[in-house]
Amino acid sequence: MVGQLSAAGIVDIDLAQSRLLGMLDVYRYARGASPVQFLVDGYPNYHYVTAVPGGNKPKLMLEAGINPSAVVKPSDGPRCPVIAIRSSPWKAGHASNPWHDEFDLDHGHVRYYGDHKPSTVGLPGATPGNRALIDAWRYHAGTNSSIRAMAPPLLLFRSTTVSRGGRNLVKGHVQFCGLALIERLEHVVQRDTKTGRSFPNIVLDLAVLDLADRGDTLDMQWIDDRRNRAYTAVQANQRAPRSWQQWIAEGRAAIPRVRRRVVSSRVKTSAEQAPPVDSTEELELARLYQFFDGKKHAFELLAARVAAQLLGVSGAVYREGWLTRSGGDGGMDFVGRLDVGSPGSTTPLVVLGQAKCVQPGTSISPDQVARVVARLRRGWIGVFVTTGTFSRQAQIEVIDDQYPLVLVSGRTLIDQVLKMAAADYDGDLDALLQAIAAGYEASVTHRRPEEILFD
Known part of the structure; x- marks a missing residue:
């Protein structure tokens, strides 16, 4: 954990280090938490890590499963800077989430279902979340680097249970599960387990990218740059992880080389x-x-x-x-x-x-x-x-x-x-x-x- 407790009981923080999202680290997600407070209930504060310093940008929320940030309009055209995705395993099978997302982070793969529900009227793009992912897919499937440079990175989070004060808390804490791009998007028909009704939705195969060159962390300053309308897409990606930059340059052919893999101890130097x-x-x-x-x-x-x-x-x-x-x-x-x-x-x-x-x-x-x-x-x-x-x-x-x-x-x-x-x-x-x-x-x-x- 970044930060060190001083003799006076105050946490001294390295600002640059404190805004690194660590792979599989747990963050406190409290709806009303201040974005200038580093720790909340003993955990790094999600809103502190993801907020743009200076407070001139809206918070990057996780209230829904799919959370696109506000579109910015730089000189090279409008872009969605980032999409934060939250999966809630404890809700799987409930009316609000009747499907099961699959996470295989050791092999860099996540299968994620959209937010269309049995009660949703219209096609799978009717919900804001699905619409954001369908729009993003156009850039993730781009056939040249200028199109891919506009693609919004996907930041993956998963709700996690923590123990505090002798109680298991299933809400209010999220685990960072990596940076991802859309490898495949399909339209599917699902069945509600309670009512038996079928309904349309989308499902995505996400490639979770290697962050080894950054110590298995994601620098939120890159996301800050993408949210800054003064930067073109090329300028905004200067701080991107090497894997993301390689994908922009080479496209789909690079995915097998930039996908996250946890190396077995059987691999020898x-x-x-x-x-x-x-x-x-x-x-x-x-x-x-x-x-x-x-x-x-x-x-x-x-x-x-x-x-x-x-x-x-x-x-x-x-x-x-x-x-x-x-x-x-x-x-x-x-x-x-x-x-x-x-x-x-x-x-x-x-x-x-x-x-x-x-x-x-x-x-x-x-x-x-x-x-x-x-x-x-x-x-x-x-x-x-x-x-x-x-x-x-x-x-x-x-x-x-x-x-x-x-x-x-x-x-x-x-x-x-x-x-x-x-x-x-x-x-x-x-x-x-x-x-x-x-x-x-x-x-x-x-x-x-x-x-x-x-x-």
Whole structure:
């Protein structure tokens, strides 16, 4: 929480820091609260954080589910500066909110229903809230950057329950759930759970954007600028988060790259995927790369042997297969089989492998990983072995999409290779590499991967 209690009991506030909306932070939303008071009931005051300093703008309210701020009219045309959206889970299923919004903030997605109700007369755009979102959709779906620059950002809030004085309070507190743009808008027909009546509405798929460059916070000074009629849309977006600026520049194609994602601890840094600096392993990996640099196809056999060693200690039985012919492999360098189960009761799985002998420290991109994944069929497993590392985005896509793909980076590779050399070549790495190169041609064949199931 921003602010520090002084000896006199007064909260000292860093003005710039105090106007940062923190992702998943809870704010006190009291209807009559003063916009100059930082804390209310021990929580940051929503009206303080969102008010324009000087008090010359109306409050950014959350009284309704959809709350557009007043339109401003700068020299480049009128714009809606921002839309604040409030979801109230405790109302879901009630007459005032007979639908359920879905929040998946870890993966940057919210499905949000408009404010048309069974009792509303007219089409889904009849309510001010839905009309504001439909108008905003024209800019969010803009086909050029000048149109997208006019798009009002969506600030997402969710009512939350807090405990105070031994009581659970379901009203008066909101949690900031991020900055979003409209990815898709659909017209739907819903059914009121109480009366059984059907009614039209809109539903939006919102992309919650990454705020990592701002410490997972949103600077309200950007919203102040958007509410200032002295600034054109381009000028008003100068303080926008990097993700928003990237979306303005690139459009829909940028959404997968700017969407918020909470990175799993399974994602490793480049340093964690490479041998320690100045270590024996780093020197040996460099020597391994130099050996195969002029004959990278032979590296495929080493990758296949490493895959066999790694998968063979998993409790399943690994059967080595063959190498594919060089050129036109389509993301497949070697084939193996993993027999899962106990003796007499097993199921065989096809293993497809990709080998990339690159300069140690070189990053493998998501596209290279996707090439392997595209070859996998239901029940197949992939193994990607490289002397380099895997980019952060490549790892995230494997984890988020739950691809059955084992990633073997340079550090794991050299650890396994040194174990192989110690076990079979008395620790002589050169002897192991020479044997791998000599055995390459005999390991290459032209067969379909599924044939290994019948060997």
